[in-house]
């Protein structure tokens with residue numbers, strides 16, 4: 001992140017070089033410092049001429065202001081006070097970065113008309129938003145074209161209690177790095193990031209004090225992980241199960257567990273996807289990426305909680321040795337599964353990862369994340385992840401954390417009528433439930449591998465990849481889940 005954007009905090013005052021940004025709402029006009037900057041009344045005039053409303057995100061860009069050493073002054077609308085919640089401040093930061101992309105130096109005067117000073121955490125949130133927007137996946141671009149991000153930007157935030165704002169931002173830097181990491185893991189093409197390489201990336205968390213253990217094929221065979229291994233058997237690249245432990249809480253305190261689907265590429269296997277549906281399937285690691293990114297954020301801020309992450313990394317390929325529709329596999333839980341569709345592979349991977357998690361790590365709660373079904377995209381679109389849970393408390397904690405971070409989740413139903421859909425004639429269950437309610441029958445399948453643990457499943461197929469650009473993300477991979485999980489731990493599982 002630091003090579004894209006460096007952030008410093010300073011006292012409120014008039015910027016003297018580069019691009020300056022001043023904020024104003026719909027009714028209150030320019031704040032004190034902005035007025036002082038506006039010696040020739042050029043800003044006031046531009047605001048009038050442009051019919052600038054001060055509504056959220058509206059801008060007037062005054063370039064080369066006369067009699068000023070500044071390159072430009074950007075007036076940015078903040079909307080009314082109710083629009084300036086936590087996410088609103090982040091959005092402003094992202095919008096500033098995007099509007100002034102190309103400027104080497106940006107000075108933001110975080111001051112509003114009226115005498116109430118802006119909270120330092122809001123100022124820090126603005127910087128976080130800019131940092132998240134500054135992400136760019138361009139390591140494979142060799143030519144200097146538009147898609148390649150410009151040089152590094154030096155961002156100065158001028159605000160009240162700037163030392164406090166700086167401290168608040170320092171606590172957010174690990175979070176930004178976690179989001180960057182998750183985006184990278186999803187954006188990377190599958191030829192560069194197979195199961196082994198993905199596991200190696202996760203192993204780097206050990207530099208933050210996370211204990212990382214990697215299980216190979218032999219160990220998984222011994223544990224009886226026939227469901228996960230059945231998916232992996234069509235690939236020449238062997239699978240990995242990665243276990244990450246962050247012990248920041250009391251010794252003996254049962255951990256919060258995060259489990260992620262890490263299918264580095266999903267061809268569908270023998271139930272092969274058509275080309276147009278396969279294009280995006282390097283992103284099928286979205287769940288695992290969110291888990292690794294969240295573990296990064298949690299460890300970087302030395303969270304006082306015990307958190308474990310378990311990810312199943314496999315590749316779902318078409319091959320002479322790939323599993324066939326109708327194959328019956330035995331999972332680690334000893335339940336048997338008739339694999340009627342080899343493209344419903346994520347649930348097979350998660351079944352064994354979740355069983356391992358419960359048996360070996362005894363979590364107090366378990367949350368799995370997966371780009372599991374196309375059906376959840378049909379149901380909820382791209383702005384809510386599907387939430388399924390056997391526990392109302394955990395579900396409301398996730399909904400609340402989702403609203404705070406704007407990584408929103410929407411609760412979906414579970415129930416015996418849906419569970420019935422995956423009964424099989426030939427085995428304990430089958431891995432598909434038919435045309436209707438596909439995201440629900442997938443969740444029912446997962447629930448058959450949950451014992452008494454409070455559990456939640458987040459289907460992030462619509463939110464993790466192929467993401468629409470937002471004020472805080474220009475990336476195909478959104479990094480969805482990192483901020484949500486970090487917040488959940490912070491609000492409910494840390495003392």
Ligand code: BES
Pocket residue numbers: 266268284341343344345346371372373374375432433438461462
């Ligand atoms: N990885 C896909 C789900 C997916 C689809 C993620 C589109 C992101 C975008 C998953 O493994 C899958 O193929 N699911 C099937 C399940 C079906 C065979 C029951 C699906 O959704 O079509």
Ligand code: MN
Pocket residue numbers: 266268342343344345346
């Ligand atoms: Mn699939």
Ligand code: ZN
Pocket residue numbers: 263266284343345346371372
């Ligand atoms: Zn998949």
